[in-house]
Amino acid sequence: MKTFNFPLALQRSRLLFRRASGTLALIILGTSASDALASCEYNINSDWGSGFVASVRVTNDTAGSVNSWQVQWQYSGDNRIVHHWSSDISGNNPYTASNAAWNGSLQPGQTAEFGFQGTASGPAEVPQVTGLLCDGGSSSGGSTSSSSSSSSSSSSSSSSSSSSSSSSSSSSSSSSGSSSSSGSSSGASAENLYSLAPFPIGVAVSAGYENRSFLSIAEKQTSIAQHFSQLTAGNIMKMSYLHPSENTYDFANADQMVNWAETNGIGIHGHTFIWHSDYQVPSWMQSYSGDFQAMLDDHVTTIADHFAGSVDSWDVVNEAIDENQSSCYRNSLFYQRAGAGYIANAFRAADAADPNADLYYNDYDTEGGNSNKLNCLLQIVDGLQADGVPIDGVGFQMHVQIDWPSTSQMRTAFQAIVDRGLKVKITELDVPVNNPYASTPFPQYTSYTTEVAALQKARYKSIVEAYLDVVPTNLRGGITVWGLWDGDSWLLDFSNRQGVDDWPLLFSGPANGPYEEKAAFDGVAEALLGQ
């Protein structure tokens, strides 16, 4: 697979790309058939107005094999490609796409597919396919694929995964990812994990004055820039960090992180305006004696306004649910002082300050295993929607266990949000290998064996597959893992885990082995590739 150093430019919860269309011509090179012709088909997989994801499918319709192929096209409008995968693309309108090292050889009837993402200033332009060797495919490859593409983009996961599937079929030649110690013998390596998904692939980071800030560890920066298209601050954009006293906002650390992300073409998911957790609520707020709701509105407005244009999306309110209360609302400071309306107010204030950011309600244990909590989530979301509150989606934290909940329960939960027309974002994914709530003695695994790695890989893979299967393209807010290296995971400090190693993330290191991609990484890549 080609290495892209071209970072993703992210804006407003979606990948911002330049769009491509126009003339598409397929040229077969190095064919062993005398009259080699291949057909080519252009599909727009998703189109959000200012950008799109498209794929080109090249099929060898000849009786002989071909060794390489090349496609060229030119856009009539302002469409420009900014990111591509599964082919080498050169030029800048016209563009030339050559097969990647691993997908040039096509036996009769075989297909190669490559994809790209672009920006446009309007609806995605559908290219007119005219190439000499495209079997006159201009009409069929043009308008026909245009209309079929919109239905495919809204129907299901097929567009994103299928666009990458050709790459996966031969990805064994690509090399960077598989980690021998991870037990991954046949893993799908990805030189850039984010390039496999037309939605944000995120990671939570420590920054500012936190221990092991990624800004002080070059190796982390390299890895983040290589594999991720979105960052979430693990802590430094929470209430007490940004708003330490009533009249003081401290944006310096967060700005430093946001600037780094912008420089590297990486987006930001904001986390979070309002969170009950004791030490995250500034002490001045806990004893605030004025108009609490007005104060909270101001808090949200000021922070949303500061980051407007720099964040793709926000967890507007975090963990407001307590399924053991008949009201479903956690008896937090906010609930006590402002009533349930603080949630709707926060969404309204955020939307007014930054109308372009996608706004999420975020919580844990909502991914299906706890049906009471899921029911509370749905009840609250339904109420917000009925009241016309500008909520765009639901964040599922997904601090799941390796064996709980089942992926079918996750599918049910995702589906319930999809059914409401809302985006689904996996916001804090980690998969520890030990389950403190299981009936078997804890920890179940005291070392990270090949077998454990394979179990974890399968778990990660099935979670991503569930997401792709259930959430249609236009409702995918993305997938974020809660940390980069196993040794940095917050779970190491989590009380009920008694400090045991859980190896919950996609990368090993630094304390428990060299930094490298794990089998879990391959599991995510394979799912994204449709393998």
Ligand code: XIL
């Ligand atoms: C965690 C951080 O990762 C820790 O460093 C911090 O000590 C506590 O908070 N759900 C959330 C996150 O929404 O904000 C939490 O992050 C993890 C659980």
